[in-house]
Amino acid sequence: MExxxxxxxxxxxxLLRLAVAGEEQAFLLLYGRLKSGIFRYAFYMTGSKVxxxxxxxxxxxxxxxESHNYRQDRGxxxxxxxGISRNFVRRIARRERPYEALPEDTAVxxxxxxxxxxxxxxxxxxxxxxxxxxxxxxVASLPDHYRQVVVLCDLCEFSYGEAASRLRCAVGTIxxxxxxxxxxxxxxxxxxxxxxxxxxxxxxEGCLI
Amino acid sequence: MTCHxxxxxxxxxxxxxxxxxxxxxxxxHCTECAHFIEVHRELGAGLRLVRESAPEPSAALEAAVLANxxxxxxxxxxxxxxxxxxxxxxxxxxxxAAVLALAGALLHPARxxxxxxxxxxxxxxxxxxxxxxxxxxxxxxxxxxxSAPKTRLRSARQPRxxxxxxxxxxxxxxxxRSLMYCDALSCGGAMQLIRVxxxxxxxxxxxxxxxxxxxxxxxxxxxxDGIARGxxxxx
Numbered sequence: 001m002e003x004x005x006x007x008x009x010x011x012x013x014x015l016l017r018l019a020v021a022g023e024e025q026a027f028l029l030l031y032g033r034l035k036s037g038i039f040r041y042a043f044y045m046t047g048s049k050v051x052x053x054x055x056x057x058x059x060x061x062x063x064x065x066e067s068h069n070y071r072q073d074r075g076x077x078x079x080x081x082x083g084i085s086r087n088f089v090r091r092i093a094r095r096e097r098p099y100e101a102l103p104e105d106t107a108v109x110x111x112x113x114x115x116x117x118x119x120x121x122x123x124x125x126x127x128x129x130x131x132x133x134x135x136x137x138x139v140a141s142l143p144d145h146y147r148q149v150v151v152l153c154d155l156c157e158f159s160y161g162e163a164a165s166r167l168r169c170a171v172g173t174i175x176x177x178x179x180x181x182x183x184x185x186x187x188x189x190x191x192x193x194x195x196x197x198x199x200x201x202x203x204x205e206g207c208l209i
Numbered sequence: 210m211t212c213h214x215x216x217x218x219x220x221x222x223x224x225x226x227x228x229x230x231x232x233x234x235x236x237x238h239c240t241e242c243a244h245f246i247e248v249h250r251e252l253g254a255g256l257r258l259v260r261e262s263a264p265e266p267s268a269a270l271e272a273a274v275l276a277n278x279x280x281x282x283x284x285x286x287x288x289x290x291x292x293x294x295x296x297x298x299x300x301x302x303x304x305x306a307a308v309l310a311l312a313g314a315l316l317h318p319a320r321x322x323x324x325x326x327x328x329x330x331x332x333x334x335x336x337x338x339x340x341x342x343x344x345x346x347x348x349x350x351x352x353x354x355x356s357a358p359k360t361r362l363r364s365a366r367q368p369r370x371x372x373x374x375x376x377x378x379x380x381x382x383x384x385x386r387s388l389m390y391c392d393a394l395s396c397g398g399a400m401q402l403i404r405v406x407x408x409x410x411x412x413x414x415x416x417x418x419x420x421x422x423x424x425x426x427x428x429x430x431x432x433x434d435g436i437a438r439g440x441x442x443x444x
Contacts, residue, residue, distance in 0.1 A: 022282050024275075031274060039266045044259075053270045060274050064281045132262045135255035154256045155263075186248045189255065 012077035013070070020067050031060060034078060037156060038085045044151045045089045047140055051096075055088045075165060082166045138188040146181035153178055212242050385430055385439030400438065401431045 007015065007029050019027035038059050043052035062084050070080050139150055152163040153174065164171045409425045430439040 019278070024278070027278050028275070031271070035266060035271075040263055043263055049264050049267075053266060056266060056270060057274055057277065061277050061281065064278065128258055129262070131255055132258040135252075135259050136262075139259070150256075155260055157260070182249070182252060186252055189252065 013072050016063065016067055016070070016077060020064060030077075034059075034081050037078065037158075038081060040156050041082070041151060042085055042089055044136070044139070044155050045147070046092055046096075047136070051092050055085055055092065058088050059085045079165050135185075135189065138185050141188065142181055142184060146177055146184060149174055149177045150181045150185070212239060215242050216245060385428075385441045387439050388437050399433050403429045403431055404443070405429055 007018075007026055010018070010026070010029075012030060012033060015026045015030040015033075019030055035056055039052050039056045042055035043049060046052060046055070059081055063081060066084075070077060074080075139147060139155070142150065148167060149163060152158045152166060153160065158166065160171045160174050163174050167174070404426055405428075406424050406426055409423050425442055426444040428441045428443055429437050432438050
């Protein structure tokens, strides 16, 4: 469906106002702008495409229903929509907690060791799929405040500033959480890598610090 | 560049890899830094794989969102769910209904059986086996059940009485006239009290009524063998 050119210059908040007033094109344009971020965030947080679609749908329904609660001075509409999607993701996590067990570290280590031993025999595509699955499982096993940052910055490709506005915390907090999350992820994925070289194998000058 | 600066460089999201080769010459001198860079590169590759393997939202989602939009605009609060979600809701509702029906089917015959057993026990209880509660109740003057307080204790201990057929406590204690020879053995067992309507002329044992053809009511005691044992005119 073709979107009129004049609408594309409107802000998200203006598009929402027009959409609530019955302008379908405005709603479609707003949907096109926001859906990818919401869907990807929900997918990485829930690990399920069906749940991600459910969250995306509920977010847009809630946006229309609660449009009067949006205040432009408190942030952009994408951040408002992200807050809604975060609540729905939490609700789904509570709902599905009894049925879904996240992989434990030992399970990840066992799987990765097996992957390394069989890597020569497996086709490259299968290895890539397995690796992606392992990394996704490792991300899913992170504590929630680390996982949020990894999902936003590394997987949804938000900038530090955008992630900070979504999570309502300082950029420095995002940066430190991301570093800590990367360290945890590296530990979880350690069996994938070759063993760490001995300390004695350092160069003649050694480390400067 | 120091090791610390190198790590800060890799933690900077705005870094570009074209700057990296200039600093790579020092990696041969520090294995820990080389290991750190290797770890981050592998992690970056893994995260990139996860990014690339993410699915796209289906076309059905857009249709459902648009349908919900129009329902919302039209003022209809019901939501159009995606097919998977709708199926799940229908399936869960059907399952819940089936479980309720099954539970009802299992519990209803058991309750009926229990009720019929209690009725049989009530009918077969001998007259002499009245409980202390019933004896106490028979000693107090009769009160209207509608005005009596309906407590849980009373309803639990006192069986509901049929308005027309009821067991008697002691025929000798009431003003019944005997209709047949009755010894102790034949009078034992449960007896039923039946209220009948008959012409006053039929009650020959009563003093002549004011109107000879007027209908009167009488209570008749019937034994467990179906034979009437006593009668009492009540009106």
